[in-house]
Amino acid sequence: MEIRTGQHSQSFTTEVTTKVTADYFLYLPTEYAASDDDWPLVLFLHGAGERGDDLNKVAVHGPPMRVRKGEGEFPFILVSPQCPERDWWTSPLQVATLNALLDDVVATYRVDRQRIYLTGLSMGGFGTFALAAVYPDRFAAIAPVCGGGEPGTAKQIAHIPAWVFHGARDDVVKPERSQEMVDALKAAGADVTFTLYPEANHNSWAETYNNPDLYTWLLRQRMK
Numbered sequence: 001m002e003i004r005t006g007q008h009s010q011s012f013t014t015e016v017t018t019k020v021t022a023d024y025f026l027y028l029p030t031e032y033a034a035s036d037d038d039w040p041l042v043l044f045l046h047g048a049g050e051r052g053d054d055l056n057k058v059a060v061h062g063p064p065m066r067v068r069k070g071e072g073e074f075p076f077i078l079v080s081p082q083c084p085e086r087d088w089w090t091s092p093l094q095v096a097t098l099n100a101l102l103d104d105v106v107a108t109y110r111v112d113r114q115r116i117y118l119t120g121l122s123m124g125g126f127g128t129f130a131l132a133a134v135y136p137d138r139f140a141a142i143a144p145v146c147g148g149g150e151p152g153t154a155k156q157i158a159h160i161p162a163w164v165f166h167g168a169r170d171d172v173v174k175p176e177r178s179q180e181m182v183d184a185l186k187a188a189g190a191d192v193t194f195t196l197y198p199e200a201n202h203n204s205w206a207e208t209y210n211n212p213d214l215y216t217w218l219l220r221q222r223m224k
Contacts, residue, residue, distance in 0.1 A: 020096065022082070022101050023055050024055075024058075024101065025055065025058055025064050025078070025079075025081075026080075027063075027064070027067050027077065027078035027079075028077055028109070029077070030073060032110070036110070038111060038112040039075075039076060039077050039110055039112060040075075040076040040219055041077040041078075041105065041106075041112070041115070041116045041117065042063065042078050042079070042117045042118075042119060042218065043079050043080075043098070043102065043116070043118050044062055044063050044078060044119055044120060044124070045081070045089050045118075045120025045121075045123070045127040046061065046080070046082070046083070046120070046121065046123070046124050047061065047120075047121050047123045047124055048088075048122060050083075051082070051084060051085050051086070051087065051123075052082070052084070053082075053084070057082070058081075061121060062080075062119075062121055062209045063209055075215075075219065076115075076117075076215075076218075077105070079105055081098065083123070088127070089123055089126065089131070090123075090127055090130040094127070095127075095130060095135075098131055099131070099134070099135055099138070102116070102138065113223075114222045115221070116138060116139055116223075117139060117140055117143070117218045117221070118131060118132060118139045118141075118142045118143070119142065119143035119145065121147070121205040121208075121209075122146050122147060122172070122173060122202065122205075123147070124144075124147065125145050125147015125148065125178075126144075126147040126148055126149060128142050128143070129147065129148070129149025129150070129157070130149065132156075132160060133156050136156050136157050137223075139223075140160070140221040140222050140223045141161045141162065141218050141221035142161075142162050142163075143165070143214060144162070144165070144181075145164075145166070145205045145208050146167060146172075146173050146202055146205060147173060147178065148173060148177025148178055148180070149177075149181045151180050151181060151183075151184035152184075154184035154185045154188040155188045157190070159190070161190075161191045162190060162193070163193045163195070163214065163217060164178050164182050164192060164194045165178075165194075165195045165196075165204055166178040166179075166196055166200075166204055167197045167200030167201050167202060168196050168198045168199070168200065169200060170201055170204065171201060171202065173202065175196060178194065179196075
């Protein structure tokens with residue numbers, strides 16, 4: 001090897017393996033055990049207020065709350081992980097963790113890989129856009145609620161059907177954050193629908209996740 005003195009440029013390449021862990025709620029439909037079929041899967045990402053190490057906080061909103069309250073049966077597998085305190089779903093570590101979690105669930109349970117869906121509220125809405133942008137070939141549809149994203153990633157996810165939700169009176173995450181993503185997706189040729197609730201503030205997730213049309217729409221989508 002040639003030895004060069006002084007300051008000069010170099011490059012370095014290696015693989016770094018990081019151990020990750022995640023606590024999560026897993027919901028399996030009642031019919032799962034009696035069937036050999038593959039099932040669609042919904043990955044739900046909670047908001048910033050539910051971070052930490054108390055998993056019960058994950059079930060205060062959205063689909064896992066509906067399961068906890070016994071509000072009917074879902075015809076899909078539901079995976080609801082918890083983000084650690086002081087971290088964000090959009091961080092590279094959490095994006096990698098969520099993808100690894102999906103890998104593990106898909107390997108362990110009978111999952112229809114053509115029907116994996118992604119949704120989340122607030123921080124989870126941002127996480128929905130971020131995770132889809134890094135793994136754009138993983139999801140059959142996305143449904144971000146009162147979140148936002150990076151408009152520059154729209155071309156990466158333009159092939160994924162999207163239904164975006166926000167409250168017009170949201171004073172925590174401005175509705176413009178969703179609007180700019182919707183505009184960018186439409187400019188990229190995406191199949192995107194935007195529901196703006198005229199009277200809703202930040203808790204637009206309540207009306208969204210109580211709407212059976214959301215789940216009907218999700219389950220109609222298949223990867224092409």
